């Protein structure tokens with residue numbers, strides 16, 4: 001499967017690209033926005049394209065042409081203002097859905113966040129982020145794509161555990177960025193996750209078993 005990763009230079013994205021690159025069933029293309037990032041990937045033998053979520057739908061569609069799947073692992077980050085939350089986490093995400101539809105890329109996996117689907121759980125401190133993710137996720141769900149939305153808990157930089165709790169078995173908690181990356185790499189070609197929004201935290205089971213039990 002040809003997998004196109006948006007946010008490939010991010011902390012989750014980086015691990016995701018490396019994981020997909022090592023997997024013989026996948027051919028990964030990393031979307032980055034700087035030449036030096038592209039050079040680093042080239043040195044590792046990883047294919048990349050330069051594109052920006054602030055660009056047009058046409059440009060994004062052109063970048064992902066010929067791919068089988070898109071994984072959206074980008075985000076404006078905590079260090080920017082609410083304008084960037086709107087431009088990247090909401091409009092940037094929506095544009096990638098439109099671009100995937102335009103380019104005929106059917107499979108789409110969105111990296112969202114725990115609790116996005118339930119307004120009553122949104123923290124006041126980062127409510128605009130939840131609003132952006134909620135409406136981006138809604139757009140994914142309403143699209144013509146074969147989508148999955150992954151909603152991990154609070155991300156940590158700890159070592160991967162390989163152990164998860166998913167869906168109805170997942171209570172608000174933490175998950176390592178590496179575990180999120182490995183889960184995304186699994187989910188992209190797991191048809192049992194199709195048209196589902198899945199909460200995910202670290203737990204007791206390998207990803208297949210966690211998904212089987214929780215969704």
Ligand code: NAP
Pocket residue numbers: 006007008009010011012013032033034051052053054073074075076077088092111112113114151152153154155156177
């Ligand atoms: P990260 O390290 O900040 O990575 C975000 C990536 O998005 C970066 O590679 C960045 O590119 C890219 N990006 C930003 N603006 C862009 C643009 N205009 N065009 C193209 N790419 C752009 O984030 P992370 O730690 O990997 O987390 C990934 C996502 O998980 C977050 O964005 C968030 O939505 C979600 N999440 C976070 C938490 C949490 O606890 N923090 C919990 C649940 C879900 P550059 O490298 O070029 O800057």
